[in-house]
Amino acid sequence: MNTQSTRSTPALLNIGRARLSLRAPSADTLSRIARALLLPLIGLLVFLFAWHIAARNIDTSLGQFPGPAQVYEQTLGLIADHKRERSREAAFMERQEQRNAATLAKNPDAEVRLRDYTGKPTFVDQVGTSLVTVLAGFAFATLIAIPLGILIGLNGALYAALNPLIQLFKPVSPLAWLPLVTMVVSALYVSDDPMFAKSFITSLITVSLCSLWPTLINTAVGVSSISQDLKNVSKVLRLPFMTHVIKIAILASIPAMFTGLRLSLGIAWMVLIAAEMLAQNPGLGKFVWDEFQNGSSNSLGRIMVAVLVIGVIGFLLDRAMLLLQSRMSWDKNAVVR
């Protein structure tokens, strides 16, 4: 062990030295750095500049369209707002404890409990709510789409039977589903002490209904197009059905499945914002709508902050799926982008 490490250290150092050497980097490396860093940076700067100029020339009835500077200012404002709300929450909890202590002093048998903070959800809270909802909705959609996709991928007759339905429901907008889902959830989801809020269930189902299709279709296609060689192997080995599904069908269709999952997650995120906005369910969509209704001179800037945050989160979700795909995929050399 010891000798090995001492032996390997100089090697590492050598590599380091080689990298740090003053030899001019080749033109090839330079252009690669330029491609990786410089070009996106230039794109970003040009965009910021164009945005700044355009914003200055758009006057709305709620004041000037927010430019990068106003958006930065509103971002700081929203963060400060969040911190203020958290300190108010601490004060609220303290007041409750004092009150409970007083109640207990008067009547030791009294039942007291600590309540959640009753103040408003801040921007950061709304982001959290949206993230939880989208992941729950996406997970629910995946739980339906992958097993169903495998089934119809394996069975041509089933595929023929379900395909028209899939094609019919796939293009339906979330805004069309929403009223139906809302009414059905209010009618069926009745309990005195519900585990989840109705608004959460409504958003979740709407998101699932709209986002399960790409996963379903891609999984089916992936499973049905497994190479004949693999199928033959399975036949020769006389694999039982479940083993065939797990070892052959799922593994072989992972790339296709992930293509579907990434599309689904993207759709889920877009659908959620629209659903929250229309149904007034808590989350980023509601934040945007509330700010629009406020009509203050800060409103457009805050909405723009939300737009950028929605974009960044959408991007991060997609990258996370990509990471997951390269971890799960057996073909480590496949190009994913």
Added chain:
Amino acid sequence: MIAAGTLSLSSFLTLGLAQAEIGPPEKEDLKFGFIKLTDMAPLAIAYEKGYFEDEGLFVQVEAQANWKVLLDRVIDGQLDGAHMLAGQPLGATIGYGTQAHIITAFSMDLNGNGITVSNDIWERMKPNIPKDADGRPVHPIKADYLKPVIDEFKAEGKPFNMGMVFPVSTHNYELRYWLAAGGIHPGYYAPHKGDTSGQLNADALLSVTPPPQMPATLEAGTIHGYCVGEPWNQQAVFKGIGVPIITDYEIWKDNPEKVFGVSSTWAEENPNTHLRVVKAMIRAAKWLDANDNGNRPEAVEILSRPEYVGADYEVIANSMTGTFEYEKGDKRDVPDFNVFFRHHATYPYYSDAIWYLTQMRRWGQIEEAKPDSWFMETAKKVYRPDIYAQAARSLIEEGKMEASEFPDFDTEDGYRDPQTHFIDGITYDGHAPNDYLKKFGIGLKGDDKI
């Protein structure tokens, strides 16, 4: 049962005797709804100043998308109570629109609305309006000056559209009152024929627009004017979209505006909670009017936060601090534009309820004649001064308020003295609703039917 027994007993006790203490709240976690208008202030203040917590209540206040959503959520129990239009509990109880028994024991404010027209209409009205010595338009501006403009629209075959916030809203009745007083027919409702547009025989076509969208709809040219609460009239001046021409204070001095509504089932199940809510709201209303509106700047700061009204401080301050800006630069004193406590603003008078019912009859929402006794019984079913009185007495007993700040509960019969301050000079006496209806030139009366 015991609590209910003490309640009914206590109402028979005279003022000199000690009141039974209000028991612990049946429900401590409450959610109240509101619409983003400055007159939701008592709810915001009761929360921010800890008055709800003083009563052992943990309240969330939540903005609602529009009046219909708000009412539906109170009916199906998603909200425990809400900031409502005075006509909403009445309309719901008599079954106009959604049928549900809603009651109110707390009136939230007086006045607070205005009528705004677009810049174009204002320019066309202006030549008709008399000027004072300084060349400023003489107020109040009557609808008589709008009539020639509407006649021009008619001659050109174009509809004259106006926005109001809800079919049973104060704004609808005020706008109708003002138009009709100037000889402009605002149109009838005919619910028995399935016509709920309220545009039969109309010279001006009124339709529903949610308050926060009023300025945008006006700017888009979809409507030529609107009647709405603050800050949406002042917003129009600030953004240069339109000109507020009259406040409801000038249409009917000290008219009742919003109420705090709860469903009657909720009130029966949670009597102590209800009393405690009313107590907290009375204290909030008092705070809002204290020291000659001295607390208003702080109230404006609270209301301008995004979770409440959310409009800019300056816009809200314009009307909340005793002034009102009409045409840009024409700022006048209207100290009573928003009244939350003075003039017994929070007491739920039967006569206020009856006025709304007369207007529902006048415009056909109540399709056939009703005897005076019906008006009075309906008012008693919805307006609950008995609950208010009990809450007030408890506040007096706790030393938080003085008896002189309230009507004399032993003699108060719930009817204000005949009120004279209407723009058309007609006197309103809550004891004689049918006689009152007969005084109007435009509007249904007696056995009239559409």
